[in-house]
Amino acid sequence: METRTVEGAESGTGTKQDETATDEVAVDATEATEPNAEADAEADGAIEGTDEGTDEKEGPSGVGQGAAAVVSAALGLVSLNGGWIGTVAAARQNLIGQLQTSSNASVAKQIQELYGNAWHTTALWAGLFALVALITGAVVLAVPAFGAPGRPQSSWIKSVAWAGVALGVVGLLLAVLKYSDALLALPSTS
Numbered sequence: 094m095e096t097r098t099v100e101g102a103e104s105g106t107g108t109k110q111d112e113t114a115t116d117e118v119a120v121d122a123t124e125a126t127e128p129n130a131e132a133d134a135e136a137d138g139a140i141e142g143t144d145e146g147t148d149e150k151e152g153p154s155g156v157g158q159g160a161a162a163v164v165s166a167a168l169g170l171v172s173l174n175g176g177w178i179g180t181v182a183a184a185r186q187n188l189i190g191q192l193q194t195s196s197n198a199s200v201a202k203q204i205q206e207l208y209g210n211a212w213h214t215t216a217l218w219a220g221l222f223a224l225v226a227l228i229t230g231a232v233v234l235a236v237p238a239f240g241a242p243g244r245p246q247s248s249w250i251k252s253v254a255w256a257g258v259a260l261g262v263v264g265l266l267l268a269v270l271k272y273s274d275a276l277l278a279l280p281s282t283s
Contacts, residue, residue, distance in 0.1 A: 155247055158233050162253035165230035169260020172223035172268065179218035183211040201282040209279050213272055220268030227261030230254045 175183075190206035198206075233254040237246045270276035 155244075155250060158236055158246065159250050159253070161229055161233045162250050162257060165226050165233060165257025166253050166260060167257075168222050168226035168229065169257050169264055172219045172221075172226055172264030173260065175215055175219055176222060179215045179222075182218055183215040186211040186214040199282075204279055204282060212277075212279070216268045216271035220265055220272065223261045223264030223268055225261075226257050227265060230257030230261060234258070 187207055187210075190208075190210055194203050194206040233250065237244075267276065
């Protein structure tokens with residue numbers, strides 16, 4: 094009786110070790126082919142429509158809520174630092190103040206026209222961004238109450254939406270304080 098060893102060498106006498114190695118190789122070969130059979134069965138089930146996962150009705154994935162929560166937080170951050178639009182609007186207001194103010198105007202009028210109006214414009218834009226962040230975050234948090242009650246909202250969406258609401262509130266408060274000159278008011282000229 095001839096048996097093959099794992100290395101593929103032939104021997105004239107069969108030993109117990111050679112037969113065990115042959116059995117292990119045979120088992121490994123069948124294990125390698127089984128996953129392919131399972132993959133083929135799954136593919137056939139998907140084609141025929143008998144897959145078990147298709148029986149459940151899929152609801153909304155929450156991608157839109159997550160995106161709105163991130164937008165809310167980003168707008169809240171923009172309201173805190175002023176943003177590009179607020180900077181451009183303030184520079185424009187400064188230029189308008191320079192053009193409308195005559196050189197013989199009082200110092201108080203020059204400061205108000207050149208810097209005060211620009212400061213208020215920056216505060217208005219920051220307040221607008223804060224308000225939009227606050228509303229967007231509140232809408233994201235309120236959607237589960239009016240949407241699909243069976244599907245709870247992901248915890249990360251709630252966290253980011255709450256961050257957007259909090260940043261919106263802080264940004265709105267700072268904008269009101271800047272606009273009313275309670276925070277960093279213009280210097281007095283008297």
